[in-house]
């Protein structure tokens with residue numbers, strides 16, 4: 036163990052109380068993805084904590100969504116940096132804190148976004164402070180705090196990709212799995228909005244003059260769902276449909292929301308044109324259809340996480356816990372960095388579960404060791 040790693044681990048060891056206090060503070064600020072004031076208020080709290088330790092934070096202004104923050108502990112040499120990532124937004128609506136703010140029952144903490152991912156923000160902040168307190172590393176350590184991950188990172192993605200291009204490794208502190216594992220593989224996924232136009236007609240008087248948008252959509256759904264292949268990991272799901280005016284009118288319109296999941300970039304390149312072809316086909320004469328992507332996350336492929344995970348496993352052993360890598364069908368920002376070929380590891384935050392529900396929890400006894408393992412892994416990067 037290098038002196039710096041030892042110093043970082045000892046600096047973090049007695050911080051459980053401080054970490055929980057910051058967790059409580061961040062959870063008790065409503066920060067839905069669409070609540071710019073809320074996500075910016077979480078950002079202000081982060082800036083205050085980092086500034087108190089002399090860590091500079093750049094604020095990248097955004098319209099409509101929360102600003103992106105970039106904090107940096109400079110390196111002793113000009114070298115590519117290590118990048119930590121975290122999102123400040125949650126899926127919970129404004130006002131949630133007033134009825135269901137931070138609470139604690141023994142070792143478990145509750146509250147909106149407590150594990151996804153305010154505990155991860157706390158881990159990144161303390162890892163940064165620990166490295167700063169140890170005098171910094173030979174390379175810079177950067178932390179990016181975005182504000183719109185839960186809706187597909189419409190403004191965060193470009194900042195994430197810019198930051199990742201200059202990074203030697205990326206660490207995303209999404210919640211650790213309930214098993215205690217970290218995430219070494221993630222599916223990519225996208226959502227699409229499908230619109231179908233038909234021709235209205237009275238279904239009794241002149242049925243044959245109509246062109247049913249509902250029938251066209253129904254035929255497309257059957258073909259879209261047939262793309263699902265559990266062996267390859269591709270799934271398609273039309274989860275919402277709407278359409279038509281009355282029971283006795285041939286439907287002039289229909290709409291659908293499609294969710295797509297895939298495992299590799301190669302699958303993505305192949306499946307999206309297939310989907311577009313199915314949607315644009317004129318299944319029912321006189322109808323037409325269009326498809327627009329709403330959001331898209333790229334996959335974290337195992338080949339981009341393997342080497343970092345080996346380092347992390349060693350770091351965890353030094354800290355005193357065993358850990359494995361896990362694959363998940365859920366998507367996250369780590370897919371964007373892995374898709375650029377940058378080594379990426381995810382699910383490094385404190386351990387928790389039931390994200391996106393009222394029962395969401397975080398295991399407080401994991402705050403310090405997970406942060407220690409994260410910081411120690413960064414220290415051992417070569």
Ligand SMILES: [Zn+2]
Pocket residue numbers: 122151152184209210
């Ligand atoms: Zn998350």
